[in-house]
Amino acid sequence: MRFAKLIAGVALALSAPLASAAPVLERQPHLRPPDAGSEEAGLWDATDKAERAARASGELDADPELNAYVKHVLCRVAQEYCDDLRLYVMDRPFFNATAAPNGYVEVWSGLLLRARNEAELAFVLAHETTHFARNHSLAAERHLKDQANGAMALGLILSAGMMAGGAYAGVSASTIANANTSIINISYLGAVVSYFQFSREQEAEADQGGFDRLVAAGYDPNAAASIWQHLIDEHGQSDFDAVRKGHAAGSIFNTHPLDGERLSALAAAAKGKPAGDLGVERYRAAIRPHLTAFLRNDLLRRDFGETLSLIDRLMADGGDAGVLGFYRGECFRLRRGPEDADRAIKAYEAATTAVDAPTETWRELGDLYVRQHDATKARVAYHAYLDRAPDAQDRWLVESQLKKLDQSEGT
Amino acid sequence: MRNVIAAVTSAAALLLLAGCMTVVDAPVGTYKVGEAYQVSLGRHWADVSAIMLDRSHGVHVLSVDGPLLNRLYLSEGLGAGDSLVKSTVKEKPTPTYKTDFSPTETVEFVADSVAALGYQKVETSHLRPGRFGNEDGLRFDLVAKTTDGLDVSGSAMIAQKGGRLYVILFLAPTEHFFGDAAPEIDAIMNSVQFHGV
Amino acid sequence: MRVWLIVAACLAMAACTTTQAKLATTADRPSPNAEILALQPDVQLAIITAGGVTEPRADWSTAARDNIAAAIKGALSAKGLKYTALDPTTVESGRNAQLLRLNNAVGQSILTYDYLIQLPTHANGFDWTLGDGVKTLATTYGGDYALFVNARGSYSSDARKAVIVVAAVLGVSVPTGGQALDASLVDMRTGRIVWFNVAQASPDADMRTPEGAQSLVKDVLKSAPF
Numbered sequence: 001m002r003f004a005k006l007i008a009g010v011a012l013a014l015s016a017p018l019a020s021a022a023p024v025l026e027r028q029p030h031l032r033p034p035d036a037g038s039e040e041a042g043l044w045d046a047t048d049k050a051e052r053a054a055r056a057s058g059e060l061d062a063d064p065e066l067n068a069y070v071k072h073v074l075c076r077v078a079q080e081y082c083d084d085l086r087l088y089v090m091d092r093p094f095f096n097a098t099a100a101p102n103g104y105v106e107v108w109s110g111l112l113l114r115a116r117n118e119a120e121l122a123f124v125l126a127h128e129t130t131h132f133a134r135n136h137s138l139a140a141e142r143h144l145k146d147q148a149n150g151a152m153a154l155g156l157i158l159s160a161g162m163m164a165g166g167a168y169a170g171v172s173a174s175t176i177a178n179a180n181t182s183i184i185n186i187s188y189l190g191a192v193v194s195y196f197q198f199s200r201e202q203e204a205e206a207d208q209g210g211f212d213r214l215v216a217a218g219y220d221p222n223a224a225a226s227i228w229q230h231l232i233d234e235h236g237q238s239d240f241d242a243v244r245k246g247h248a249a250g251s252i253f254n255t256h257p258l259d260g261e262r263l264s265a266l267a268a269a270a271k272g273k274p275a276g277d278l279g280v281e282r283y284r285a286a287i288r289p290h291l292t293a294f295l296r297n298d299l300l301r302r303d304f305g306e307t308l309s310l311i312d313r314l315m316a317d318g319g320d321a322g323v324l325g326f327y328r329g330e331c332f333r334l335r336r337g338p339e340d341a342d343r344a345i346k347a348y349e350a351a352t353t354a355v356d357a358p359t360e361t362w363r364e365l366g367d368l369y370v371r372q373h374d375a376t377k378a379r380v381a382y383h384a385y386l387d388r389a390p391d392a393q394d395r396w397l398v399e400s401q402l403k404k405l406d407q408s409e410g411t
Numbered sequence: 412m413r414n415v416i417a418a419v420t421s422a423a424a425l426l427l428l429a430g431c432m433t434v435v436d437a438p439v440g441t442y443k444v445g446e447a448y449q450v451s452l453g454r455h456w457a458d459v460s461a462i463m464l465d466r467s468h469g470v471h472v473l474s475v476d477g478p479l480l481n482r483l484y485l486s487e488g489l490g491a492g493d494s495l496v497k498s499t500v501k502e503k504p505t506p507t508y509k510t511d512f513s514p515t516e517t518v519e520f521v522a523d524s525v526a527a528l529g530y531q532k533v534e535t536s537h538l539r540p541g542r543f544g545n546e547d548g549l550r551f552d553l554v555a556k557t558t559d560g561l562d563v564s565g566s567a568m569i570a571q572k573g574g575r576l577y578v579i580l581f582l583a584p585t586e587h588f589f590g591d592a593a594p595e596i597d598a599i600m601n602s603v604q605f606h607g608v
Numbered sequence: 609m610r611v612w613l614i615v616a617a618c619l620a621m622a623a624c625t626t627t628q629a630k631l632a633t634t635a636d637r638p639s640p641n642a643e644i645l646a647l648q649p650d651v652q653l654a655i656i657t658a659g660g661v662t663e664p665r666a667d668w669s670t671a672a673r674d675n676i677a678a679a680i681k682g683a684l685s686a687k688g689l690k691y692t693a694l695d696p697t698t699v700e701s702g703r704n705a706q707l708l709r710l711n712n713a714v715g716q717s718i719l720t721y722d723y724l725i726q727l728p729t730h731a732n733g734f735d736w737t738l739g740d741g742v743k744t745l746a747t748t749y750g751g752d753y754a755l756f757v758n759a760r761g762s763y764s765s766d767a768r769k770a771v772i773v774v775a776a777v778l779g780v781s782v783p784t785g786g787q788a789l790d791a792s793l794v795d796m797r798t799g800r801i802v803w804f805n806v807a808q809a810s811p812d813a814d815m816r817t818p819e820g821a822q823s824l825v826k827d828v829l830k831s832a833p834f
Contacts, residue, residue, distance in 0.1 A: 036666055036667030036670065037665070037666075037667040039663065041665075041666040042663050042664040042666055044666065045665075045666030046664045052697055053559070056559060056700065056705065057558060057559065057560050058530075058532060058556025058559070058560050059531050059532075059556075059558060060560075091531070091532070145657055145661050145663075240501065240502045243502055300526050300527075302503075302504045336509060363515065367513035367515060367516070370513065371513070393536065393538055394515065394538050397514055397515070397549075434725060434727060434728065435728075436728045455728075456729065457727045457728050457729045459727075462725065474727070474729075475729050476714075476717055476727070476730070477717040477720065477727060479713045479716060479717050480713060557709075559709055560705070560709055561710060561713060562706055584706075584713065585706070586703070586706045586710045586738075586739060587710070587737070587739025587740075587741055588710075588739070591739065
């Protein structure tokens with residue numbers, strides 16, 4: 001009897017919401033680190049650590065012009081918070097951007113690859129600025145603790161004389177898994193942020209606040225709905241079931257539940273508003289020097305459905321036909337589905353007509369024609385490669401490929 | 412480094428303590444890579460294959476100071492559809508070998524496998540012909556970074572024989588560890604002897 | 609953090625087949641007037657809430673870091689050794705940054721592959737090195753030896769302690785937290801790790817207090833070859 005009272009007492013104490021939690025207000029610009037000992041301080045400290053790790057990281061893209069450009073776009077929408085924010089571009093082939101409570105912002109190369117214009121990038125940055133401005137990370141941390149306390153209380157009640165199975169029903173596995181992961185061991189901002197998942201309400205709030213900042217900065221209001229739409233479309237083309245359904249770990253949908261409702265809200269908000277700055281040319285020019293590296297990185301994910309969808313979108317807007325066409329060919333070459341070799345050849349051949357076709361295009365053609373036993377076309381392609389890339393590090397290899405072709409002709 | 416690697420190594424450590432896996436000696440002398448071939452080790456290595464959770468079946472991993480500081484992959488011969496690095500998550504597939512790979516694609520297969528291990532900014536260089544035992548093969552160098560920003564260097568030798576891809580790949584931090592092992596790695600690569608030739 | 613605690617726990621249980629403090633056999637002992645480059649301790653402390661969420665505590669980490677640094681300074685001065693402090697977060701790029709990252713990798717390797725797994729290639733004596741590239745570090749910052757200290761740990765909140773009591777009654781096990789510290793001494797001429805030690809904090813060596821930090825540092829430096 002006494003034990004039951006003890007358990008009930010503790011369980012009650014655990015499941016009461018944190019009574020002392022202050023309401024989360026809009027953040028003041030130029031905020032200094034909070035009082036030591038507060039939960040804000042702990043979170044700030046964890047993100048300071050993640051920022052130091054980002055500066056040392058093998059994934060950091062330190063290109064000064066790229067960083068300056070993205071920072072400029074960020075400041076256009078972040079306005080009063082511009083001085084609080086420090087931007088880092090990370091070479092990660094996923095659509096993501098995050099603003100941490102200490103002001104450190106990550107923008108991933110996968111996002112830079114997927115925005116079609118400056119306005120679309122600006123909306124995502126405005127969305128993240130709103131999470132930052134409304135202290136959503138802090139609110140999410142409190143929510144997680146509430147849930148974890150609730151789950152622990154439930155667990156204790158249930159283990160007192162009942163089967164523990166089903167103890168965590170109603171609480172998502174990911175939050176419990178997150179609760180068990182030590183945040184002080186997480187040095188990667190994406191992991192810190194996914195530790196505190198934003199709720200649907202917070203995401204809707206960030207969309208709304210992001211939209212307002214987008215428009216205030218003079219950007220086109222349609223960019224908001226359109227970038228989320230591209231993302232949904234692209235995920236719909238994924239090679240993987242889990243991504244198509246939005247359940248994959250690391251999927252943008254895990255931390256940003258994205259659904260039709262949010263899209264309609266943004267489309268409705270844009271209705272009737274005057275067109276604004278899109279910045280297509282400006283944006284593509286800023287990304288151009290990095291397009292090859294970003295696409296190459298994207299291929300490491302081996303989700304060819306998504307990469308092809310992304311490339312097709314970029315090609316539709318015009319420009320970079322050589323580089324984009326080459327990577328279209330790479331997708332087919334790597335995917336190796338039935339008839340993909342033919343598709344790859346078609347894509348590479350189309351790329352060769354553009355001025356920015358990488359020299360590798362001809363070598364890949366040579367290799368594919370060899371695979372298809374078309375010695376004539378292979379020779380033409382290999383010679384074209386050697387003409388265009390006289391200092392290629394694999395020159396000797398291509399020359400020996402040519403020799404092999406000549407020898408088999410001779411027999 | 413501690414934070415990122417801790418999870419993997421502590422899981423491995425726990426399994427080891429539980430007696431589920433063992434680290435075996437790879438002493439000076441002949442080391443057999445399955446039934447396919449053997450190499451000659453000039454120094455004492457440890458066979459850490461059992462504790463490398465992300466390696467594929469038929470791939471041996473040797474180390475002297477632990478895989479963070481040096482690791483030597485020796486594959487028994489990958490067949491069509493085999494990978495050097497195991498995929499643990501369905502949405503994160505690793506490169507698989509195809510028997511009609513072009514020479515460039517075999518190099519790409521190794522580089523992309525290194526990326527699949529979690530290394531960043533993997534680049535290959537100094538591609539040159541080599542002899543994998545009595546087979547013509549390719550040799551090349553690699554550089555990469557760990558997620559913590561530690562520079563890593565690599566050396567690889569590959570060959571295709573009888574529809575299988577043979578890979579010897581060495582990775583170590585550029586600072587001290589790669590250079591220190593370089594002569595031994597070279598000697599190991601030059602010592603390959605296929606069985607039953 | 610898990611690796612430290614596993615190592616510390618295994619040492620506590622005398623289940624490790626190895627001695628606690630590692631001394632490189634052929635290393636020279638630091639001379640009486642050696643200069644020690646003491647890197648600012650890397651300390652991460654957290655609180656475990658009732659629900660099991662580990663929440664970082666910046667104030668505890670900072671306090672413990674300062675307490676440990678002061679205790680080390682005191683211990684080195686008491687032995688007449690010169691002491692220079694270095695904050696590793698100021699070393700961001702170049703070879704020095706690579707050396708510090710390599711030191712992290714070597715430290716992790718020692719914990720996992722010397723204490724826990726005991727590689728057959730390290731069965732005879734304690735033999736680890738960063739290579740002689742460390743001379744670059746010495747040239748930039750000075751010092752004959754570098755001392756690295758890391759501490760990780762968590763403390764149960766009061767609410768958590770109540771949960772632990774209840775859980776114990778029910779026969780349910782609930783993680784309780786703990787704190788551990790490791791220290792290593794690197795010869796800056798050769799790069800050899802001349803000494804390494806791991807210590808688990810006992811309940812009366814709470815590094816958040818100066819006295820607790822002193823007790824912990826005294827314990828871990830006991831076997832150091834000064």
